[in-house]
Amino acid sequence: MATVKNSVEEAGQKRFGPAWLRSLVGATFYTPCPTHLGVPKNECNHYCVDCIDEEGTTTIFCSICFSGHTDHHHVLQIRRSSYHEVVRVVELETVVDISLVQTYVINGDKVVFLNARPMALGHGTKCVGPAGTCLECGRALIDATFQFCSLGCKINCVARVLYAYVCVRSTPGRELVF
Ligand SMILES: [Zn+2]
Ligand SMILES: [Zn+2]
Ligand SMILES: [Zn+2]
Numbered sequence: 363m364a365t366v367k368n369s370v371e372e373a374g375q376k377r378f379g380p381a382w383l384r385s386l387v388g389a390t391f392y393t394p395c396p397t398h399l400g401v402p403k404n405e406c407n408h409y410c411v412d413c414i415d416e417e418g419t420t421t422i423f424c425s426i427c428f429s430g431h432t433d434h435h436h437v438l439q440i441r442r443s444s445y446h447e448v449v450r451v452v453e454l455e456t457v458v459d460i461s462l463v464q465t466y467v468i469n470g471d472k473v474v475f476l477n478a479r480p481m482a483l484g485h486g487t488k489c490v491g492p493a494g495t496c497l498e499c500g501r502a503l504i505d506a507t508f509q510f511c512s513l514g515c516k517i518n519c520v521a522r523v524l525y526a527y528v529c530v531r532s533t534p535g536r537e538l539v540f
Pocket of ligand 2: 398425427
């Protein structure tokens, strides 16, 4: 059964990105950089795709630390829109498949949200248009070509589907639970 699990994980990683991606969507940004305390522009709003160690510890750093990663690494700049983290599509699309994730134009840049945003009570169901809702969190989408409101929702959904697939394959006769 390990082979099935491994091959599914491999397939999942190939298609939806490695450990740095799963860390990216759960990470906390905009905290002061420990190396540059008290220095202006020391918010940790950069994320290095290549600097991740074997334990999955990722590298989040400020704009002053940035120079140490420019020559050999792919660095994402995390921006904020109404206190929610967004990343420009041009920075992300070369390192991860962001198809089906709703894009927004904010300050002239096409961006995606990293994570689901909390919804006001009842808002999600009241404001659902023809575009439908996010498959993962239920937020209303603005364009029918998308299925997820954020990169995090896509990754979480894919992870559950892959996990369910592994469970079904390893215990024949059990129902597929999503
Ligand atoms: Zn780096
Ligand atoms: Zn720093
Ligand atoms: Zn969502």
